[in-house]
Amino acid sequence: MKPILWLRQTASVSNDSCLMIWNIKPQTRAYRFLGHTDAIFCVRFSPSGELVATASRDKTIKLWVPSIKGESITFRAHTAAVRYLDISSDGLRMCTGSADKSVKVWNLHRQKFLFSLNQHVNWVRCCRFSPDGRLIVSSSDDKAIKLWDCENQTCVHTFQESGGFAAHLDFHPSGNCFAAGSTNASVKLWDLRMNRLLQHYDAHTASVNKVSCHPNGHFLLSASDDATLKIFDLLEGRPLYTLQGHAGPVTAATFSASGDHFASGGKDEQVFLWRTNFDTPQSESALRRITPRGTEEGTRRSGNVFEKSQTKTAKRMGNAAESPASDQNRVNAAAPSDGFHEDILDYRGGQSNGERQPPTSVQCHNAPRLNDNSAPSFLPLGSTANAPAPEPSLLKDIAGDQQNIPPTLTTTLEHILSQLDILTQTVSILEQRLTLLEDRAKELNKT
Numbered sequence: 262m263k264p265i266l267w268l269r270q271t272a273s274v275s276n277d278s279c280l281m282i283w284n285i286k287p288q289t290r291a292y293r294f295l296g297h298t299d300a301i302f303c304v305r306f307s308p309s310g311e312l313v314a315t316a317s318r319d320k321t322i323k324l325w326v327p328s329i330k331g332e333s334i335t336f337r338a339h340t341a342a343v344r345y346l347d348i349s350s351d352g353l354r355m356c357t358g359s360a361d362k363s364v365k366v367w368n369l370h371r372q373k374f375l376f377s378l379n380q381h382v383n384w385v386r387c388c389r390f391s392p393d394g395r396l397i398v399s400s401s402d403d404k405a406i407k408l409w410d411c412e413n414q415t416c417v418h419t420f421q422e423s424g425g426f427a428a429h430l431d432f433h434p435s436g437n438c439f440a441a442g443s444t445n446a447s448v449k450l451w452d453l454r455m456n457r458l459l460q461h462y463d464a465h466t467a468s469v470n471k472v473s474c475h476p477n478g479h480f481l482l483s484a485s486d487d488a489t490l491k492i493f494d495l496l497e498g499r500p501l502y503t504l505q506g507h508a509g510p511v512t513a514a515t516f517s518a519s520g521d522h523f524a525s526g527g528k529d530e531q532v533f534l535w536r537t538n539f540d541t542p543q544s545e546s547a548l549r550r551i552t553p554r555g556t557e558e559g560t561r562r563s564g565n566v567f568e569k570s571q572t573k574t575a576k577r578m579g580n581a582a583e584s585p586a587s588d589q590n591r592v593n594a595a596a597p598s599d600g601f602h603e604d605i606l607d608y609r610g611g612q613s614n615g616e617r618q619p620p621t622s623v624q625c626h627n628a629p630r631l632n633d634n635s636a637p638s639f640l641p642l643g644s645t646a647n648a649p650a651p652e653p654s655l656l657k658d659i660a661g662d663q664q665n666i667p668p669t670l671t672t673t674l675e676h677i678l679s680q681l682d683i684l685t686q687t688v689s690i691l692e693q694r695l696t697l698l699e700d701r702a703k704e705l706n707k708t
Contacts, residue, residue: 422441
């Protein structure tokens with residue numbers, strides 16, 4: 262049996278220039294790290310959990326050891342405030358976005374600058390590595406979302422926002438699409454394969470500050486200035502839950518690596534830790550069945566609304582009993598861009614072979630279970646399941662034939678396969694929707 266991934270530490274930062282590390286398992290006093298000379302905008306755990314990186318208005322990046330010693334290394338990174346940072350999934354590289362309009366990539370362990378990406382014409386708000394580390398997506402006040410190829414260090418596509426700019430981005434676990442939360446109150450899902458809009462939600466009534474994809478690829482979390490958190494079902498293309506608990510704008514939200522928890526923070530100077538109860542398919546199968554775009558009905562529905570009083574008691578992590586200097590490490594209420602950021606709440610997972618422990622925070626109601634029979638009855642293109650292997654004697658002939666194929670024909674065939682893959686996904690989506698409609702019709706007939 263595989264060990265269960267558990268939440269061990271949560272990190273938070275704010276305008277008070279302090280980094281807080283909250284020890285969840287076991288529950289011990291929080292660590293408060295000093296070193297930056299101005300507001301901290303972003304924090305990230307490395308994949309191993311051995312390092313924590315912070316980005317600050319003081320133009321520096323700091324790497325910390327999340328222990329009681331609080332040792333740190335400083336990067337003199339940019340010529341203006343560093344708004345965001347991200348660490349690749351292999352833990353080898355770090356990208357940083359700044360108000361100097363650039364995105365820079367670094368070797369994390371050697372603390373060495375690698376290259377810079379410079380096509381934005383205004384502040385860079387966010388930059389994220391794709392799950393495989395080959396791409397970087399960045400957003401800016403210039404209303405452009407740019408997709409970068411790390412190997413060639415070039416911009417391969419630009420997505421244009423209208424009516425606002427993307428304040429935050431997050432890749433879908435599959436790496437084939439990404440979510441964007443915008444200052445025009447919209448949440449969008451962009452497809453990287455066809456470079457088009459996949460889903461669009463107008464469920465919030467104010468600027469969306471953060472978005473976070475659930476590790477299984479089925480759900481999307483958003484945090485907004487309207488003081489709510491929303492959870493979207495990407496498979497059905499609709500808002501699922503609205504969570505109310507913060508007394509002001511929610512400026513940070515992120516899922517843990519295991520997806521069992523998520524955290525939120527806001528201008529009310531509170532950090533909430535929530536527990537999820539999702540029962541969903543894995544990311545690849547979920548992506549194949551994602552609805553192409555949010556329907557008119559789906560974008561208007563607010564989903565189930567839960568207030569804090571309806572969902573048990575939130576765990577307030579800014580408690581004086583948990584912090585040696587709680588009065589000083591409260592989150593400073595400031596503009597959304599200067600307050601909590603999604604990575605102000607980041608997680609370090611530990612492993613446990615024991616049974617699941619009781620919830621330590623707000624517990625959301627169970628998401629609706631999906632009908633397993635509604636899944637496509639055919640394999641997606643490119644799948645090798647049950648496919649007969651070629652005989653050994655033919656392998657050399659096959660390799661020789663492949664070398665003789667003209668490059669133009671190869672490109673054409675790849676394009677055809679790509680189109681067939683899209684058609685397959687479209688049929689899969691139609692099957693899914695028909696099944697859902699049949700189930701709803703049966704429920705209506707029963708009533």
